[in-house]
Amino acid sequence: MSMATWGWAALVLTVSACSSGSSVPLQPGTSGRDKTGLEGTARLGPIQPVCREHEACDAPLQAGFALQQDGHVVVRFASDSTGHFLVYAVPGTYLVVPDHPIGLGPQTPEVAVQAEGLTHLDLTFDTGIR
Numbered sequence: 001m002s003m004a005t006w007g008w009a010a011l012v013l014t015v016s017a018c019s020s021g022s023s024v025p026l027q028p029g030t031s032g033r034d035k036t037g038l039e040g041t042a043r044l045g046p047i048q049p050v051c052r053e054h055e056a057c058d059a060p061l062q063a064g065f066a067l068q069q070d071g072h073v074v075v076r077f078a079s080d081s082t083g084h085f086l087v088y089a090v091p092g093t094y095l096v097v098p099d100h101p102i103g104l105g106p107q108t109p110e111v112a113v114q115a116e117g118l119t120h121l122d123l124t125f126d127t128g129i130r
Contacts, residue, residue: 035088035117035118036088036089036090036091036113036114036115036116036117036118036119037086037087037088037089037113037118037119038067038077038085038086038087038089038096038111038113038118038119038120038121039084039085039086039087039118039119039120039121040084040085040120040121040122040123041060041079041082041083041084041085041122041123042060042061042062042063042065042079042083042085042123042124042125043058043059043060043061043083043122043123043124043125044058044059044060044061044102044103044124044125044127045057045058045059045124045125045126045127045129046058046127046129046130047059047127047129048129049129049130058124060079060081060082060083061079061083061102061123061125062078062079062080062081062083063078063079063098063099063100063102064076064077064078064098064099064100065077065078065079065085065087065096065097065098065099066096066097066099067087067089067094067095067096067097068094068095068097069092069093069094069095074089074094075087075088075089076099086118089113090113091112091113091114091115092112092113093110093111093112093113094110094111094112094113095108095109095110095111096108096109096110096111096121096123098125102125103125103126103127103128104126104127104128107125107126109121109123
């Protein structure tokens with residue numbers, strides 16, 4: 001991944017609707033068909049000053065987060081050691097707020113949870129390493 005790709009942006013978001021039929025873990029005792037929320041990964045990078053082809057330039061991020069709406073915490077969740085997270089929430093617009101500052105400056109993306117299934121969200125937090 002080139003340095004230009006990282007640029008100065010503090011956060012890269014990729015949001016797309018996911019089918020509820022994906023291989024995402026479900027809450028015990030539920031079919032998952034009527035569940036909505038967020039599923040995705042959290043990554044931190046760059047993790048080295050020079051990114052080279054065939055070498056990882058970012059790493060999974062294990063951290064705690066909150067979904068906030070109108071200044072109130074709706075639900076807390078965490079990414080695991082691989083960076084994966086899954087959180088159920090009703091459809092609506094939320095801020096994803098890390099429990100502790102991560103990387104450069106405030107990074108609190110806004111995300112819309114879709115009306116059906118899980119919404120995919122990839123979070124990339126910029127370390128500022130150049």
